[in-house]
Amino acid sequence: MAKDAIAVLTSGGDAPGMNAAVRAVVRSGINKGFNVLGIKRGYRGLLKKDFVEMDLRSVTNILSLGGTILYTARSKEFQTPEGIQHAAQNCMDMGVKGVVVIGGDGSFMGARALSEAGVPCIGIPGTIDNDIACSDYTVGFDTAMNTAMEMVDKIRDTSQSHDRCSVVEVMGRRCGDIALQTGISCGATAILVPEVPYNIEKDVISRILETRKNGKQHFIVVVAEGVGGSVDLAKYIERRTGIESRATILGHVQRGGSPTLRDRVVASEMGYKAVELLAEGKSKRVVALKDGKIVDYDITEALNMERVFDTHLYEIAKTISM
Numbered sequence: 001m002a003k004d005a006i007a008v009l010t011s012g013g014d015a016p017g018m019n020a021a022v023r024a025v026v027r028s029g030i031n032k033g034f035n036v037l038g039i040k041r042g043y044r045g046l047l048k049k050d051f052v053e054m055d056l057r058s059v060t061n062i063l064s065l066g067g068t069i070l071y072t073a074r075s076k077e078f079q080t081p082e083g084i085q086h087a088a089q090n091c092m093d094m095g096v097k098g099v100v101v102i103g104g105d106g107s108f109m110g111a112r113a114l115s116e117a118g119v120p121c122i123g124i125p126g127t128i129d130n131d132i133a134c135s136d137y138t139v140g141f142d143t144a145m146n147t148a149m150e151m152v153d154k155i156r157d158t159s160q161s162h163d164r165c166s167v168v169e170v171m172g173r174r175c176g177d178i179a180l181q182t183g184i185s186c187g188a189t190a191i192l193v194p195e196v197p198y199n200i201e202k203d204v205i206s207r208i209l210e211t212r213k214n215g216k217q218h219f220i221v222v223v224a225e226g227v228g229g230s231v232d233l234a235k236y237i238e239r240r241t242g243i244e245s246r247a248t249i250l251g252h253v254q255r256g257g258s259p260t261l262r263d264r265v266v267a268s269e270m271g272y273k274a275v276e277l278l279a280e281g282k283s284k285r286v287v288a289l290k291d292g293k294i295v296d297y298d299i300t301e302a303l304n305m306e307r308v309f310d311t312h313l314y315e316i317a318k319t320i321s322m
Ligand SMILES: Nc1ncnc2c1ncn2[C@@H]1O[C@H](COP(=O)(O)OP(=O)(O)OP(=O)(O)O)[C@@H](O)[C@H]1O
Pocket: 011, 012, 013, 014, 043, 073, 074, 075, 076, 078, 079, 103, 104, 105, 106, 107, 108, 109, 110, 111, 113, 126, 127, 128, 129
């Protein structure tokens, strides 16, 4: 009798550690007796029936690779009712009994739609933003933070030599987690995030002037992408304080590079769990890390959860960066 097939895809923005998750899905799937297929370029590839056979050796030596060997994409076509039906039909044609979707919240909405169209899906949070409310952690976050920290350390060197203020914009479309963690790790004088309302005079200018009074001569301001405006902010700081200022937008450098140990391990655990859920006949679930344990939630329940920003950590950052 032919084996049941499951498939795995990566979708939305790539994240370091996605390969470790793919590897875990492939190896756990084969271990459970499934035939495992990879789908290239997320939902876009699913619509094109771009499936590849995965065997144990197809995922050799990918743990340390950044990016995703399955490639990724964003697909508007998939989001239509016809697109979902077409994608479900392609899965059925290929004998696919379940799909593991590695991506962010948008990808999970796609996984829910595909599950409702008859193809059981399990989501794994893979995004550098750490913006999935149900999970304390998303694959890629640790690597991205460490990259950002390394970059800000370098910017600090030149900022210090010139007695300047450096405004550094880090990624995070609606989420300030990368900014907060990077800001703390680099001793930023001010950190601006979309979750906390701010006043430029009080939260940036006054802090710079106060710390200058007690001897500080160079300054780092970390701004989350979701706040934006870092170039204008640098100009404003220079105008208001007389301190020469520069803006740097770190951008996609944060999405690349070899994943950290944490990303490799969490991705591996989540990949294993996703296959376990499919093998148990589960559908429309998201794997998450909660209080140090790998758990799972219904996708709708997960998507309806509210993200909680760590305001305590934010207050600590403000207190100790004076
Ligand atoms: N409401 C939806 N219904 C069906 N599919 C969706 C929906 N929203 C998004 N998708 C699909 O998921 C893909 C990825 O979504 P999106 O671009 O929001 O990225 P993401 O998974 O949230 O990752 P990230 O935000 O980290 O880049 C979309 O291109 C689309 O194909």
